[in-house]
Amino acid sequence: MKNYLRGILKKNEFYLFMIMVLMVIVMSAINPNFGTLENGFDILRGTTFIGICSMGFLVVLITGGTDISFTATATVAQYIMALLMVSNPNIPVVFVILVPMVIGAVLGSVNALLINRLKVPVIIITIAMLNTYYGAIQFFSEGEWLYNFPEWFADFPRILLITFKNEDGVAYGLTSLTAIWILVALVTSVLLRFTMLGRKIYALGGNQTAAGREGIHVNRIRIFAHSFLGLIAGIGAIVHAMVTQTAAPNAIVGQEFNAVAAVVLGGASIAGGGGSVLGTLLGVLLIATLKNGLTVMGVPAYWHQVFIGLTLVISISVTAIREKMAKKNAGGINVES
Amino acid sequence: MKKLKVAFSLLMVCAMLISVLSGCGQPAPVSSSAPASGSAPASGAAPDSSVPSEQESMNIVFVPKLIGIPWFNQMENGLKDFAKEAGNMSISVSGPAEADPVQQAKVLEDVVATKPDCIIVVPNDTKVLEPILKKAREAGIIVITQEASTVENADADIEFLIxxxxxxxxxxxxxxxxxxxxxxxxxxxxxxxxxxxxxxxxxxxxxxxxxxxxxxxxxxxxxxxxxxxxxxxxxxxxxxxxxxxxxxxxxxxxxxxxxxxxxxxxxxxxxxxxxxxxxxxxxxxxxxxxxxxxxxGSPYNIGKATGYIVQTLKANNMDINSVKEVPIYEATLADNTLIIKGKVITFHTDANVTYENADSFGF
The missing domain is CATH 3.40.50.2300 (Response regulator)
Known part of the structure; x- marks a missing residue:
């Protein structure tokens, strides 16, 4: 029992959680409207898109890679999905859901193939692909917005799985979209922790050469990881369109670093080989809570970026320092994860 | 393993093709834009023919920031409807496919070469167009700009916001x-x-x-x-x-x-x-x-108002002070809803959108 507690104390997630609890206490003291269940559910709904995408990005980051083109992937997937719905309002639901996921996975695997072949810094390739996908969709769409989607598409995001009522009698609670996020997180968690594939993903990020010598198909794992991110970006694209009820070719690109920040804040190693779903969830929630709290506390908007930046720097520093200390104490051998 | 390699290289080729194609997609419209834009209006209001009028007909070319977006399409409709009512104007449209100053300059040069009576231009970048506008005025073409209050080589500039x-x-x-x-x-x-x-x-x-x-x-x-x-x-x-x-x-x-x-x-x-x-x-x-x-603002009404100003100026020897009102906006010099400073004509075009009139805006 004592060992178990000490284990928790060592975890990065524990510190993130504590920071969040502290934040909630301080913010609620300043404005009691912050610490309400209703606000909590609003935060969850508001950050669902970034939350979903960060799960895919986590997997790629663990392999030791990176891929910031997922926002462009999501844009392409979303626009094509929207085109389908606008051109034929009676299009089968399955189609609307599968098409963006398949497009996402295909575009993701294209990235991985380029990375496997070209051996250039990954970030350069993904920046290039971000521009390629984004430019292509700008060209084909001519910047035109799509809206007026079928009724079910507008109704689905309004479904509440857990319902409460506020004093005005307005229903709020866990939305279907947040539930999708939770589902994606669960699947990612199972994949990373309980499957051979998941362990290989960690192995690849830990030491690519060693992983290769052990007979792991490095290139195949990479293709899987990037396709997975693409597929998740496709899911994110559906959710995003459900929230905004529009498909604008310029609405998503530019948000990639929100997901990157959340994943890194969640304790995932930029060098690869480390990171967890729980940490990423906490990272996403921490940033979302901070953003929400700053407005609710009435902090002038000019200061928001500064606060968010500072929080990131401090959290990441704490993680880095703790890792350094842990390594010293363990004599240079990192047993865990 | 070898099979896998072949499959990979095939996929690679596909990926390369996709990226190359989509990369190339961008510049394509540039080259085709100039001829395509000329035929865009479709309604047959070619600068040299149509309007069967006894008075001398005024050929006007409208050069928007870019063609094919609802805002400028509606403005074009406004201009054309005004021309139809006036009877002695004919409108054609020529513009770049993207809101790009360089592309617009090329289109404008082609338009100047056809020597219309008047050019209405909404510049993407006023400075880039100045030399061409100068050439146009030297050739005796009337030049009217929109939202370019710093323009030098124009007979008048129209602004829409007070x-x-x-x-x-x-x-x-x-x-x-x-x-x-x-x-x-x-x-x-x-x-x-x-x-x-x-x-x-x-x-x-x-x-x-x-x-x-x-x-x-x-x-x-x-x-x-x-x-x-x-x-x-x-x-x-x-x-x-x-x-x-x-x-x-x-x-x-x-x-x-x-x-x-x-x-x-x-x-x-x-x-x-x-x-x-x-x-x-x-x-x-x-x-x-x-x-x-x-x-x-309603781009359709802006188009009509622009047509009205061109007509008034033309009828009064390009005297900017002959514009005393803009009827469609009920703007008058007298009550300061119409302001003329130098060659800049300003009136206010924002209007209330209601559920009933929303469709009439056309965008």
Missing amino acids: MEQTGKQYGEALAKNMGGKGGYAIMVGGLTVESHNARADAAVAYLKGKYPDMYEVTSRVEGSESVEQAHDKTLELIKAHEDLKGILYIGSNGALGGAAAVREKNLAGKFVIAGTSLPSQAKPYLKDGAISDNLI
């Missing part, structure tokens, strides 16, 4: 729905977007003078360019300030996000959402009052 009137319109949009008292907030596209902040300042100044019981609950908020962000920020603001009764959104997506947020909380019609969104997108929210007020 800041005090914007302040009044925006201010009233909040005040009349809030009953002239209570707290409000203003959301702009970005804290550094100059034109948004100037309009916000004008609204605040107007409200301060006319409605002393109204006040800003917080400094400026940003998020009006994204439906998502505006939605979340609106919910946060409502929670943060119990005395908040309405929000003014400057930026095309703000009111859409705000309206979605108040609908979600059953506040449609109770909490004031005033915005500047596209009429076609605002329309469903105007129906149940989720958007209380929406303000935007």
Whole structure:
């Protein structure tokens, strides 16, 4: 029992959680409207898109890679999905859901193939692909917005799985979209922790050469990881369109670093080989809570970026320092994860 | 393993092809834009033929920032309808496929070479076009610009915004729905977007003078360019300030996000959402009052007004002071709703969008 507690104390997630609890206490003291269940559910709904995408990005980051083109992937997937719905309002639901996921996975695997072949810094390739996908969709769409989607598409995001009522009698609670996020997180968690594939993903990020010598198909794992991110970006694209009820070719690109920040804040190693779903969830929630709290506390908007930046720097520093200390104490051998 | 390699290389080729093709897709319209744009209007109002009139017919070429977007399509319709009523004007349209100064310069050069009587141009970058406009004027072509108040080589420039009137319109949009008292907030596209902040300042100044019981609950908020962000920020603001009764959104997506947020909380019609969104997108929210007020200019009317000014100037030997009114906007020199300074003609075009008239804006 004592060992178990000490284990928790060592975890990065524990510190993130504590920071969040502290934040909630301080913010609620300043404005009691912050610490309400209703606000909590609003935060969850508001950050669902970034939350979903960060799960895919986590997997790629663990392999030791990176891929910031997922926002462009999501844009392409979303626009094509929207085109389908606008051109034929009676299009089968399955189609609307599968098409963006398949497009996402295909575009993701294209990235991985380029990375496997070209051996250039990954970030350069993904920046290039971000521009390629984004430019292509700008060209084909001519910047035109799509809206007026079928009724079910507008109704689905309004479904509440857990319902409460506020004093005005307005229903709020866990939305279907947040539930999708939770589902994606669960699947990612199972994949990373309980499957051979998941362990290989960690192995690849830990030491690519060693992983290769052990007979792991490095290139195949990479293709899987990037396709997975693409597929998740496709899911994110559906959710995003459900929230905004529009498909604008310029609405998503530019948000990639929100997901990157959340994943890194969640304790995932930029060098690869480390990171967890729980940490990423906490990272996403921490940033979302901070953003929400700053407005609710009435902090002038000019200061928001500064606060968010500072929080990131401090959290990441704490993680880095703790890792350094842990390594010293363990004599240079990192047993865990 | 070898099979796998072959499969990979095939996929690679496909990927390369895709990226190469989509990469090439971009410049393609540039080369084809000039000839394509000439035929774009389709209605047969070629500069040299059509209008069977005894008076000498005036050939006018309209060169928008880019062709194919609703805003300029509607403006073109306005111009053409005015020309039809006038009887002695014919309108054709030539413009770049993208809002790119260099492409526009090329198109404009081609237009000047055809020697029309008049060119109406909405510059992407005034400086880039100046030498070509100079050439046009030397060739005896009348040059009218829109939204280019610094232009040198033009007979007249037309502007569509009078800041005090914007302040009044925006201010009233909040005040009349809030009953002239209570707290409000203003959301702009970005804290550094100059034109948004100037309009916000004008609204605040107007409200301060006319409605002393109204006040800003917080400094400026940003998020009006994204439906998502505006939605979340609106919910946060409502929670943060119990005395908040309405929000003014400057930026095309703000009111859409705000309206979605108040609908979600059953506040449609109770909490004031005033915005500047596209009429076609605002329309469903105007129906149940989720958007209380929406303000935007009608490009169709702007087209008609531009036609009127060209006609008046032409009839009076290009004397800028002959423009004494713009009937479609009821703007007159006398009551300062029409302002002429040098060669710049300014009147105010923002209008209230309602559920009933939303379709008439055409975008």
